[in-house]
Every structure is written in C-alpha cells, then in structure tokens.
Amino acid sequence: MGRRALRKIDPNIDLTGHLKTFEQLPRPWDVAALFGREGPLEVEVGSAKGLFLRGAAADRPEVNFLGIEVARKYAEFIAVSLAKRSLSNAKIVSADALQIFHELIPSNSLAAVHVYFPDPWWKKRHRKRRVMRESFLRDVERTLLPGGSLHFWTDVEEYFRTTLELLPTCTTLIGPLPVPETPAENDMAYRTHFERRVRKANEPVYRSEFKKAEHTDKIA
Numbered sequence: 001m002g003r004r005a006l007r008k009i010d011p012n013i014d015l016t017g018h019l020k021t022f023e024q025l026p027r028p029w030d031v032a033a034l035f036g037r038e039g040p041l042e043v044e045v046g047s048a049k050g051l052f053l054r055g056a057a058a059d060r061p062e063v064n065f066l067g068i069e070v071a072r073k074y075a076e077f078i079a080v081s082l083a084k085r086s087l088s089n090a091k092i093v094s095a096d097a098l099q100i101f102h103e104l105i106p107s108n109s110l111a112a113v114h115v116y117f118p119d120p121w122w123k124k125r126h127r128k129r130r131v132m133r134e135s136f137l138r139d140v141e142r143t144l145l146p147g148g149s150l151h152f153w154t155d156v157e158e159y160f161r162t163t164l165e166l167l168p169t170c171t172t173l174i175g176p177l178p179v180p181e182t183p184a185e186n187d188m189a190y191r192t193h194f195e196r197r198v199r200k201a202n203e204p205v206y207r208s209e210f211k212k213a214e215h216t217d218k219i220a
C-alpha cells in the first residue's frame with residue numbers, strides 16, 4: 001500500500017519532550033530518566049503515524065510507551081501528535097529498533113513488545129531485511145519480563161506463517177495465543193493506521209500474541 005504525504009510540521013511546537021534520537025537515549029537504560037517516572041514499559045517497533053502509541057498511551061496512563069520509528073519524518077509526525085495531546089507517557093525514538101533492542105534494552109525489562117504490519121519485503125532476496133528475523137526475536141525474548149507479551153499482526157499471510165514457524169526455533173515464547181478481531185466502533189478504533197486501511201479494504205488481518213513464561217531459568 002502506498003503512503004499519503006504527511007502534514008507539514010509546525011516549527012513552533014516543542015518536540016523535545018516526545019522525540020528522541022538514538023544518542024539521546026539513557027545509558028545505562030533508565031526508564032525513570034526517559035519518562036520522568038518509574039512504571040511498566042511497552043515498546044512498539046515501526047510506529048509510522050503513531051495511532052497505536054497515542055491510543056494506548058491515552059487508554060493506559062499508568063504504562064510508559066516507547067515507539068521506535070526509523071523514518072525521521074514519521075517520528076516527527078508522531079511527536080507532534082503526542083505533544084498536542086500532552087501525552088507524557090509516550091515517546092518516539094527516530095532510530096533502528098533492532099539496534100536499540102540489541103545494544104540498549106536490558107534483559108527482563110519490557111512488559112510488552114508490539115510489532116504491527118512490519119514492512120513485508122516481498123521479494124525473496126530482500127526478506128533478510130525483515131524485522132521479524134531470528135536475532136530480533138531472540139532479543140525480544142531476552143528483553144521481555146517473565147509474563148510479558150509479544151504482539152505481532154500483519155496482513156501478509158506468508159510473513160505471518162514464516163514468523164510463527166521461526167519463533168519456536170529460536171525462542172521459548174509461548175503461543176500463538178488467539179487474538180479475536182474486535183468491532184471498530186469509530187474510525188479511530190483500530191489498533192494502527194495499517195489495520196484501519198486493511199480492514200476497510202475487507203482484507204484479512206493475521207493476529208498473534210506470544211508470552212514469555214512467568215518463570216524461566218533460560219535467560220538471566
């Protein structure tokens with residue numbers, strides 16, 4: 001699916017509280033330093049226009065949400081929408097999520113990881129660029145807290161199937177747990193912009209959730 005042009009960003013909006021670069025993330029990792037408070041942290045990979053981030057942050061104010069979006073323009077767009085709504089429990093980083101997971105996020109620290117409609121990289125020779133690759137899935141398992149969840153949705157049946165086949169070969173995450181489709185009561189009641197576009201086109205959405213066991217000896 002193609003992308004519509006983004007609205008121009010008002011240069012007078014202060015984005016410093018919502019938009020971060022890779023270099024600006026705290027080292028060592030420190031949720032309180034990033035959000036100005038402690039609390040559970042959920043991370044979304046590939047936030048694009050940020051519908052999930054702003055909906056989830058508004059619905060669950062007790063949770064901190066960090067979106068990671070590699071495209072700077074989209075990250076700025078999200079930061080504007082978070083700043084306009086004064087959502088202090090959500091931030092967006094303009095960076096490569098795979099690098100942040102591998103280099104910065106500590107083991108047993110995330111309540112949930114969300115990956116919605118990642119780029120499918122249709123051509124076989126490009127599939128190694130997919131986010132849902134072995135090294136990332138290992139990092140997801142390592143960084144999730146015991147009992148934490150991985151949410152993976154896509155409209156690409158082949159990507160869904162190959163990821164569900166890959167997961168048990170490189171992680172001990174439990175699933176896939178069934179995720180029922182909920183009716184959308186209004187135009188914003190979809191989890192992400194892509195979900196809205198796919199469902200309005202009457203195409204199927206493949207949804208899964210995986211859980212890290214409550215007690216695990218495998219990962220310290």
Ligand SMILES: C[S@@+](CC[C@H](N)C(=O)[O-])C[C@H]1O[C@@H](n2cnc3c(N)ncnc32)[C@H](O)[C@@H]1O
Binds near residue numbers: 068069194
């Ligand atoms: C197809 S869009 C889906 C966006 C959104 N999740 C949704 O469902 O509406 C995938 C997004 O992931 C971003 N992306 C791809 N690889 C990434 C990476 N390694 N780190 C962070 N973002 C990435 C892309 O720039 C793009 O905005």
